[in-house]
Amino acid sequence: MLTLILFNTCGNPNKTTNKRIETLSSKIDSLQVIVATKKDLQVEGLKSEKRMIQSTDRKIMDVQRQTAIDSEIKTLGY
Numbered sequence: 001m002l003t004l005i006l007f008n009t010c011g012n013p014n015k016t017t018n019k020r021i022e023t024l025s026s027k028i029d030s031l032q033v034i035v036a037t038k039k040d041l042q043v044e045g046l047k048s049e050k051r052m053i054q055s056t057d058r059k060i061m062d063v064q065r066q067t068a069i070d071s072e073i074k075t076l077g078y
Contacts, residue, residue, distance in 0.1 A: 039076055039077075042076065043073055043076055043078050046069045046072055046073055047069075047073070049065075049069060050066055050069045050070075053065055053066055053069075054066070
């Protein structure tokens with residue numbers, strides 16, 4: 001009897017397992033793949049540098065760098 005049950009469970013895939021696999025497959029298919037380009041990474045790096053500059057208390061040099069960062073971001077099209 002146990003041998004029959006063993007072959008039955010191993011030979012027939014479980015319906016709940018199949019349902020989970022199908023659900024996960026559909027979720028994976030529905031996800032959008034976000035590909036960061038070099039341009040996107042450069043813009044995000046410049047934005048984070050600007051936030052870091054703004055969080056410090058230095059004045060003259062940092063204001064000049066912030067305007068340089070803004071102009072670089074504009075030239076990249078963002």
